[in-house]
Amino acid sequence: MTDNTASADAAAPAMAHALKTLPPLADQIVDKAIDNMTRKLVAGFRNKNNAKPNAKSTDYAAEGKEAFKAASAESVMQVANRGQAWKELVQKSLSAGISSIATLRFDGEFKITGGQRPDGFDNIMPSTPGVYVVHDDRTGKPVYIGDSENMRQRWHAGHFNEYRQGQRPSGERYKLADEFENGCTVKFIKMDSKESAAALEAHLIRESNALDAGMLKNKREELLTEQGSRSNQEAKKLKDASGTTASLVKGAAGEALKNVGHDVFQQLTTAAIKAVKDELIDIFAGGKAKIAARVKRLLTKVFAVLQGVLDDPLKLLRGLVEFIVNALSKAIGQVYNLARNLFDIGNGAWNLYRGANTMSREELVRKISETVIVSGSLVVWDALEPVIESHLGMLGPFAPYVSCAVVAIGFGLSSYALQKIVTRIIDAIVAFKQGFLDSMEAARAACEQLVRNAEKELEMMADLRDYVASTMEVMDQMRAHTATLSLHRSIQPLDVHTLLSKRSQA
Structure with missing residues (x-):
């Protein structure tokens, strides 16, 4: 009684403090x-x-504000899809040789001569993310590397438009004007995302400048330091890991x-x-x-x-x-x-x-x-x-x-x-499954019983076989004894009637 009372007393506070x-x-x-x-x-x-990119201290208020701002379904989807860019670069490293311009296999190209946009340009250049390389036809060397989320739009609103503006008397001469006028070949490779395109561009610029610092007109290394935009932050990770598969x-x-x-x-x-x-x-x-x-x-x-x-x-x-x-x-x-x-x-x-x-x-x-x-x-x-x-x-x-x-x-x-x-x-x-399993279990038990009965019948058959074998052995022995007795001619067969008659006369 004491133990039960103590247990009840101990349980009372726990019940009183149960979570509501x-x-x-x-x-x-x-x-x-x-x-x-x-x-x-x-x-x-x-x-x-x-x-605050490259800041010495962290602004937690600004970081928190940006985190709340980025808390959307679209943002979550972007986070979940980051594996896409890594998969693409690994795949293109194996199939397209993106480690350098010399090994890079492009998806297409077009030529520019006399500063004129080539015929059928919209059918050649895709409106997808990608990287393009401008080659000087006189030397065959690359002189410019660029990327864009929409390559066709980038060339229409960017390169071609800037060249036309540079041709005006008051305009500043475009940086690729010589190549446009004397002849150049633009080669491009399509990418799945702007992050992978920016990463590949930055990697190619870095590798090209390492081989020949004066070869490219865009000499500044892209994605060199900590980036402010999320897209560039992801691209920088890809670029820093680029080089080999x-x-x-x-x-x-x-x-x-x-x-x-x-x-x-x-x-x-x-x-x-x-x-x-x-x-x-x-x-x-x-x-x-x-x-x-x-x-x-x-x-x-x-x-x-x-x-x-x-x-x-x-x-x-x-x-x-x-x-x-x-x-x-x-x-x-x-x-x-x-x-x-x-x-x-x-x-x-x-x-x-x-x-x-x-x-x-x-x-x-x-x-x-x-x-x-x-x-x-x-x-x-x-x-x-x-x-x-x-x-x-x-x-x-x-x-x-x-x-x-x-x-x-x-x-x-x-x-x-x-x-x-x-x-x-x-x-x-x-x-239904349980009933099916129960019926299967009953059928299995019945089968097991039949097997046990068959085993017992086999045992009885074995015993009967042994009995028949022993009986046959006895009969063989009796035949042998009978044959032995028949060989002794001096032994007269016992006549029961004669024996009885002699007994009566006596």
């Missing part, structure tokens, strides 16, 4: 909003511009590992925010836990996420999978969160498969229903989020945050609505 939470649907909606917000803010931090692969691997680190950081940040949310709700609901207990609960939840990542290596690889999938497939990359959701669905399915045999039917139905409903809703609503955000453009900088709330509400309501329907369907499927 929101209703399940409201809690699910708030958690989804936190997930969306954290993902956007982490992406905004990664995709922010450099407020091995160095590009190493750079891509480094970026993939950074993606893993940011993914883990996002998980931990999300867990911390949700833990703070739970404590605030508990406080407003009248919870009496002390500060120390609240801090301990918060840290326990954060460390639980970290422990879960360490215990399940697949979770640690989620960021790597996202980077690789987006690098390999531009279509998947355009739906920025699809790669991560697909990984989570696969990981959840694998864990269900591993634990299915140890779960009760009710638990299995609940787990499968949660996986189907949550994962399916995530894929749909995360794909809709950029569309919703784009239609909230009139809200300006508030659009990303309002879209987070809209998506969270939609996710919560759709999950709630699907819960009963999907659970019934899953339960029916599991019940």
Whole structure:
């Protein structure tokens, strides 16, 4: 009695300090909003511009302002698609020889003579990102290297227009006027993004100046120092890793590992925010836990996420999978969160498969229903989020945050609505499967019984065979004895009738 009383007394404070939470649907909606917000803010931090390039100290206010400004679905998509540029440069390093101008295999070329734009120029020069190299026809050497997000527009509004303006009496002579008038050949290579184009241009300028400092008219090395725009920051990373395929692969691997680190950081940040949310709700609901207990609960939840990542290596690889999938497939990359959701669905399915045999039917139905409903809703609503955000453009900088709330509400309501329907369907499927398995088990047991009966019959057949063999052996022995007796002629056969008659006379 004493032990039970002590246990009850010990449990009383714990029950009194139990965490008070929101209703399940409201809690699910708030958690989804936190997930969306954290993902956007982490992406905004990664995709922010450099407020003060090459500054000796960091302006945290400006950095924070830029991070909030960059927290949009478009920004998150750009972060997710960074693997594309690395994949492209690695691929072109193998197939197009981009390590130097001498080995570079171009996609096309056109000639300029007498300063005149060539006929059919719009059909030759594509309106895509790319890099172009102007070669002097007299020497055959490159004299200018440029890049553009739209090469056709760059030549129309830039080079050709600047040359015409330089021909006016009051105009300044264009830097490539001699080559345009005496004859030059422009060769170009198409790129997938402006970042990869800027990186290749900077790399080629650096390599060309290293070989012959006076060869190019644009002698200044591009992307030499820390850049302010996010596009140039990414291009600088690519340029610094350029040179060989091995160095590009190493750079891509480094970026993939950074993606893993940011993914883990996002998980931990999300867990911390949700833990703070739970404590605030508990406080407003009248919870009496002390500060120390609240801090301990918060840290326990954060460390639980970290422990879960360490215990399940697949979770640690989620960021790597996202980077690789987006690098390999531009279509998947355009739906920025699809790669991560697909990984989570696969990981959840694998864990269900591993634990299915140890779960009760009710638990299995609940787990499968949660996986189907949550994962399916995530894929749909995360794909809709950029569309919703784009239609909230009139809200300006508030659009990303309002879209987070809209998506969270939609996710919560759709999950709630699907819960009963999907659970019934899953339960029916599991019940059918269970009945099928039961019938299979009964059939297997019947087969095993038939096998056991057959084995016993075989044993009886073996015993009967041994009996027949022993009987045959006895009969053989009797034949042998009979044959032996028949050889002794002196032995008269016993006449029973004669014996009886002699006995009567006596």
